[in-house]
Amino acid sequence: MSADDATTPDPAPLAFSGQRLDWRDLPRSVRARIQELAGAQVTAEMSATSGLSPGFAAVLELADGRGVFVKAVSPEQNPQSPDLARAEVRAAQAIPPEVPAPALLWHDDDGDWVLLGFEVATGRSPLLPWRPAELRRVLDAMAVLSQARPLPGHQLITTAEHFAEDFRGWRALAGGPGSDLDRTAGWAAGTGDWLRTHLDQLAEWAGDATAALAGDRLVHADLRADNVLLDGDHVSLIDWPHASVGAGWADLMFLLPSVAMQGGGRPQEIFWAEPMSAGVEPEQLRAALAGLAGYFTYGAVQPAPVGIPNLRRLQRVQAEQALLWLAELA
Incomplete structure (x- = not known):
């Protein structure tokens, strides 16, 4: 079969997103740990609208005026997602500076919840x-x-x-x-x-x-x-x-x-x-x-x-x- 033999697919855009948690959905202990790692209280959140991974993914506005992009996931959202988060830590530590990717600022893993804090990638x-x-x-x-x-x-x-x-x-x-x-x-x-x-x-x-x-x-x-x-x-x-x-x-x-x-x-x-x-x-x-x-x-x-x-x-x-x-x- 050549490409000309097939019907051209409809090029209409297809958008996909995952099931996200809000800040208030996170356990109190997890919220406290994120604020400890971030070094300030969270005053606002803007949830990520793209990506398929379940769990929490949002830009957090901090009381001192800084921002941080945080991911938080446990096996309850998806059994494989914590291991993917751990893999993302390894990846972030391997990315050279010339690659246009947000830097990992901190991470934490208590065996249940895996937390990652990145610099905010705007756009x-x-x-x-x-x-x-x-x-x-x-x-x-x-x-x-x-x-x-x-x-x-x-x-x-x-x-x-x-x-x-x-x-x-x-x-x-x-x-x-x-x-x-x-x-x-x-x-x-x-x-x-x-x-x-x-x-x-x-x-x-x-x-x-x-x-x-x-x-x-x-x-x-x-x-x-x-x-x-x-x-x-x-x-x-x-x-x-x-x-x-x-x-x-x-x-x-x-x-x-x-x-x-x-x-x-x-x-x-x-x-x-x-x-x-x-x-x-x-x-x-x-x-x-x-x-x-x-x-x-x-x-x-x-x-x-x-x-x-x-x-x-x-x-x-x-x-x-x-x-x-x-x-x-x-």
Whole structure:
């Protein structure tokens, strides 16, 4: 199937958000600890409106006039979220100064609640559908990231290790109940039928995904419009729990299915036009993209995780776009 054989998906913007706690929802002891770490009483909050993670995420205004962006999560919101918060601490400690990301000011972990305090990243999420000028600014910021190496002494794992299980999605679908594959057949753009007839080939390509993503650069691995803030000429790349060490072009590939689903253009054209793709062999891109598409597709047919009801829909629409792009490389 070529891209021309498929129906072009509706480029209408799709916004996704998680289930957030308010300041008053936090236990009194947690609020007291946050104020202790921040060094002042909290006088106001502005909850984050983007991102999928459950828990508390807000800019807190302090009595001394300062502000701090605070994340707070416990297993009650989602069993995996505390470990992701701990991973974000490790990531923040590995980000070099040239990467446009808010600095971690403090963190705390009592075994139940994990607390993170960041400098406030001002600005807004990109307008959707994507505006070409705003996408250009984000791609320029990513170009800086693509050249960055984690700070010495970091504790990040490789991108290959991070996605080793996730990139086995096609094998899991092939060995799972037929109903999972049947559910993909109804997806828009005809990609469900295409993947069913190419399942073995997709699994074979994805087997080379982790090797294709090997490298020594800092990889965010979860960049989308909701993980970017724009303020004048400044771009902030936020939410780093999936950070790893791998290929400098990996983030460009990870980003583009979401750009396509939100009206930003064709991934195939954008990818090869960016200097970040220099030196990438088409077979490398195909392998990594097959792994990513399998991750999205398998995830999309699983039950929704606790506290993140929108995740499966987000994975489904990104799977559609990844498969359309993959069909162009087939």
